[in-house]
Amino acid sequence: MSQTVDRALSILPLLAEGPADLGKVADRLGVHKSTALRLLRTLHEHGLVHRQADQRYRLGARLFALAQEAVENLDIREIAHPHLVTLNDCCGHTVHLAVHEEHEVLYIDKVESRYPVRMYSRIGKPVAITVAAVAKLILADLPEAERRTLAERLDYPQYTPRSTPNAAAFLKELARVREQGWATDLGGHEESINCVAAPVRGPDGRVVAAMSVSAPNVVVTAEELLALLPVVRRTADAISREYSGSAPADQATPHQGNGKTP
Amino acid sequence: MSQTVDRALSILPLLAEGPADLGKVADRLGVHKSTALRLLRTLHEHGLVHRQADQRYRLGARLFALAQEAVENLDIREIAHPHLVTLNDCCGHTVHLAVHEEHEVLYIDKVESRYPVRMYSRIGKPVAITVAAVAKLILADLPEAERRTLAERLDYPQYTPRSTPNAAAFLKELARVREQGWATDLGGHEESINCVAAPVRGPDGRVVAAMSVSAPNVVVTAEELLALLPVVRRTADAISREYSGSAPADQATPHQGNGKTP
DNA sequence: GCACTGTGTTGCGTACTGTGCAACGCTCGT
DNA sequence: ACGAGCGTTGCACAGTACGCAACACAGTGC
Structure with a gap:
């Protein structure tokens, strides 16, 4: 439906498998690195992904908080x-x-x-x-x-x-x-x-x-x-x-x- | 950074407050209903939001599954x-x-x-x-x-x-x-x-x-x-x-x- | 019965927004 | 010192998401 959002959301299950670096994310999505970077940055701003010390990305705390609320509902x-x-x-x-x-x-x-x-x-x-x-x-x-x-x-x-x-x-x-x-x-x-x-x-x-x-x-x-x-x-x-x-x-x-x- | 994704992700905390219908989501986002619909559909496809019987949207169980998987890995x-x-x-x-x-x-x-x-x-x-x-x-x-x-x-x-x-x-x-x-x-x-x-x-x-x-x-x-x-x-x-x-x-x-x- | 408001939904033209490229800067490893 | 590998930036292009307007449908009041 919405290509950009679709791609961005596809990152989440990917990161759920474990931390990944920019190149890997771009590869798995089939997009250019710069595109993946932009998507990751947006996800990051919303706290859904977290960047660890080695610069790899993983799922962030906000996701856990949302999940908590989801289940409480x-x-x-x-x-x-x-x-x-x-x-x-x-x-x-x-x-x-x-x-x-x-x-x-x-x-x-x-x-x-x-x-x-x-x-x-x-x-x-x-x-x-x-x-x-x-x-x-x-x-x-x-x-x-x-x-x-x-x-x-x-x-x-x-x-x-x-x-x-x-x-x-x-x-x-x-x-x-x-x-x-x-x-x-x-x-x-x-x-x-x-x-x-x-x-x-x-x-x-x-x-x-x-x-x-x-x-x-x-x-x-x-x-x-x-x-x-x-x-x-x-x-x-x-x-x-x-x-x-x-x-x-x-x-x-x-x-x-x-x-x-x- | 990425407007579309930004808007889509803004829906999640909004729904965390409780179920909301299309109009309310569009209002809170400050976008047209059709835009909100497209975003919600994309979120829905990824299982992050769930549509309940009265057609209102709420957070989906997929969120929880993702968080769970992330913790395990x-x-x-x-x-x-x-x-x-x-x-x-x-x-x-x-x-x-x-x-x-x-x-x-x-x-x-x-x-x-x-x-x-x-x-x-x-x-x-x-x-x-x-x-x-x-x-x-x-x-x-x-x-x-x-x-x-x-x-x-x-x-x-x-x-x-x-x-x-x-x-x-x-x-x-x-x-x-x-x-x-x-x-x-x-x-x-x-x-x-x-x-x-x-x-x-x-x-x-x-x-x-x-x-x-x-x-x-x-x-x-x-x-x-x-x-x-x-x-x-x-x-x-x-x-x-x-x-x-x-x-x-x-x-x-x-x-x-x-x-x-x- | 009808019109009327309130939903959610669809198609479409426009232009805004996301895209990929290429070049850059940085950190390692050798 | 050098190059390989990574993340990052700016930019021109076109693809994509946008809002509009019209539609479909349900519920409500007259």
Whole structure:
């Protein structure tokens, strides 16, 4: 859309990989050094990039501050967090909260396992959308047409033999997840990691987020983890209630769902 | 420098205040709606802004992912090293940098003392976690529950009469360290060695590393070493600032300052 | 029912703005 | 001392982003 801005913004993910000097930035962007310099200077003025002692550029503090504000604006997170902590207190495993955004499913909160062996994940990072239990729950709630379009457009990486192989299998899995109201990922992403997840619903009943408990099977077996399903669902329901209940932004909440359609 | 990019980036702090619609963004930027739209679209393509259901814009999760990735790829050692050297230049003693990893605290960098009598340590080796000043700083920053669990699980070897004797004493010491923002080890590991240490913090304020100055008391007394506390703290703070990427907006560069600012 | 205000969106001609080039200055390494 | 490699500067050109005006659409009041 806007070439200049487009180029400037492309610098950010590039620098996220690690510090880079002017030449490298210009190369990766495919522009002249002087152009890259101008863009970097502008980013620098806004504090989004930082120039270190060796003159290389890296992401700046302002970006961290903005990121902080961005995540704080996600109010589901605020509401859910204490519940996630409670759940972690009672089972000890890693607890995640994820939402749908821009055709991706992102972890937006996480409470670390209290066991020494932990799974790796990163807040803000897209989840493995075709296999993650939270992704299945969130996507299962989409309108059918959208679900189908999305399923066709996705790649299906075979992380493990149990990864979802293709669109057809994915849609079938989504249908089942939608039906049963919870989801699992048993070694579909990493061989030894299992997850069990439940949906968080908004006042209109639509899924606004999903939460999961994950643990490597060196800590607990899949069966033991599945035994946590009731408490995971209870936690998700509690979050749903609080999220739906404390929404006085509009006028009185209508009792019935969609009253009338034009 | 670059008008277009400048305008686009100005949108981010604006949205950080809260969601805004197209008109408001255009107003605040002082540009035409169509211009604002083009900029927002470009930001949107890069995932930096997100369009919510009511068509208003807010900051996107991509910001958070970028910040997260940047932090992961940051090499504290690389950033800290020149500072450690400077500190060593000024005081001559052994300077250490340590981080938390897998329930241990490890030295990851070291600048040797310029005095003939040196303390023994090795980069990559776990520190004496119950007595080392750097370990206390790093562990003092953990969430309280984790701190307590860890304290219970540790052994408390009596290296010297002044070694931390047990979990209760350790937790008490951590609380004090957390409070005062620095730590010492006065003969707690080896009878004749004293240390004074300060924390390095990341952009979110959490302790990501700790650095210390150590010297045997045949070289300097504990009191003399403690006199170095201010400079140690200043050094640690400088590392924190650089690690966080705080842009020294107007800070004069030591030599060859070409730019004259009005 | 209608006109009317308030959005967000599109196409387009203009000229402003960003671009690449070439030359410069600086710091290292040999 | 010299050259290689880097960042930086000024400038002429044209590509690109700009604002305008018109459009589409929704909600509101009459």
